[in-house]
Amino acid sequence: MNVFVTGGTGYIGSRLVQRLLEKGDTVVALYRTEHPAIEHPSLRWVKGSLDNEESIVQLVQGCMKVYHMAGLARMWHPDKNAFFASNVEATERLLRAAQQAGVTRSVFTSTASVISYSIKTPIRENDPLLEPYDDDYSASKFVAEQLVLKASRPGFETVVVNPPRVYGPSMVGNNPVNNLVKGYLKRGFYFVPGDGSYEANYAFIDDVVEGHILAMEKGKPGERYILGGENHSYNSFYKILEEELKLNRKAFGMPRGVMNAVASASEMITNLSGRAPFVTSSMVGKLYSNRLLSVDKAVNELGYRVTPLAEGLRKTIQSLNGSNGHNGYSHGK
Numbered sequence: 001m002n003v004f005v006t007g008g009t010g011y012i013g014s015r016l017v018q019r020l021l022e023k024g025d026t027v028v029a030l031y032r033t034e035h036p037a038i039e040h041p042s043l044r045w046v047k048g049s050l051d052n053e054e055s056i057v058q059l060v061q062g063c064m065k066v067y068h069m070a071g072l073a074r075m076w077h078p079d080k081n082a083f084f085a086s087n088v089e090a091t092e093r094l095l096r097a098a099q100q101a102g103v104t105r106s107v108f109t110s111t112a113s114v115i116s117y118s119i120k121t122p123i124r125e126n127d128p129l130l131e132p133y134d135d136d137y138s139a140s141k142f143v144a145e146q147l148v149l150k151a152s153r154p155g156f157e158t159v160v161v162n163p164p165r166v167y168g169p170s171m172v173g174n175n176p177v178n179n180l181v182k183g184y185l186k187r188g189f190y191f192v193p194g195d196g197s198y199e200a201n202y203a204f205i206d207d208v209v210e211g212h213i214l215a216m217e218k219g220k221p222g223e224r225y226i227l228g229g230e231n232h233s234y235n236s237f238y239k240i241l242e243e244e245l246k247l248n249r250k251a252f253g254m255p256r257g258v259m260n261a262v263a264s265a266s267e268m269i270t271n272l273s274g275r276a277p278f279v280t281s282s283m284v285g286k287l288y289s290n291r292l293l294s295v296d297k298a299v300n301e302l303g304y305r306v307t308p309l310a311e312g313l314r315k316t317i318q319s320l321n322g323s324n325g326h327n328g329y330s331h332g333k
Helices: 011-022 053-060 081-101 136-151 176-186 205-218 234-245 256-273 281-287 296-302 309-320
Strands: 002-006 026-031 043-047 065-068 105-109 157-162 165-167 189-193 199-204 224-226 230-233 250-254
Touching: 002 011, 011 026, 011 205, 026 053, 053 081, 065 081, 065 205, 081 105, 081 136, 105 136, 105 205, 136 157, 157 205, 165 176, 165 205, 165 309, 176 189, 176 234, 176 309, 189 234, 199 205, 199 309, 205 296, 224 296, 230 234, 234 309, 250 256, 256 281
Parallel strands: 002 026, 002 065, 026 043, 065 105, 105 157, 157 224, 165 199, 189 250
Antiparallel strands: 199 230
16 A cells, blocks of 8 residues: 655654554655655655645655644744644645545644643543643644544545654654653753642553554544543653662652743743743643543544553663664665
């Protein structure tokens, strides 16, 4: 099966490309400037962009399935229109081009940041939104996924997936959760929001990659699926690290008021200098709230499986120590 992948140069996308090759697919992967050192007889890297609809039709020609993972994923950009251009307009062009090229099925990678905070129980895919979108990234991804869901029809089926805080070994990309592990390894202390009791969902990268494939194979057209993992507080996250590494680090709680002040100052400096902020007010809001997610829909409808956080962190630690098999994939020339 010929498969077209956008975002195959990214943290999750590069792992997806590897996994598709392992299962026997022929992959056409789009890149802008350079791509990971993944080589395989069934892989063709094509240089291009999603800026021109006619060129996209040519790129996608001959592929029956599309994984659209490319997008602008960051907390800030000097050009506020960049999020809409990269995450909405490019997606809209790809949807039209894919239909023209005869693609029959597509999976769009959105984000769990479009899903609300939780109060007492884990949030599900169709639960109401309890907060406004206060950052351009989340707002643009929500608009894009609505376009994808509405485009679904017989002969051109679309599915949306929503990964949360993803972690684990990958050959490319800088990952925030992995950075927490690195910080724990290097320093004798760490910071937690508030008293460390806020909970969030942590998904192992290989589960998320497999979830994309399951969504392509089994996902109901016009539906979205949370590809998450276990829900943990900051305290329980670091407790697992302590047990796995046999290292006892000192925890410091950061009051929300202090972080709000830091964010305000950081944003003020950004407005004056044009440099990226250290932290934003929107980011503070996400760190200081519960983000429990339910993966029941993905488990029940797709057969999605969750790697326990302890096991996933163990594999992450092994990869950071250099004993990991995900550092590359080469089979033939």
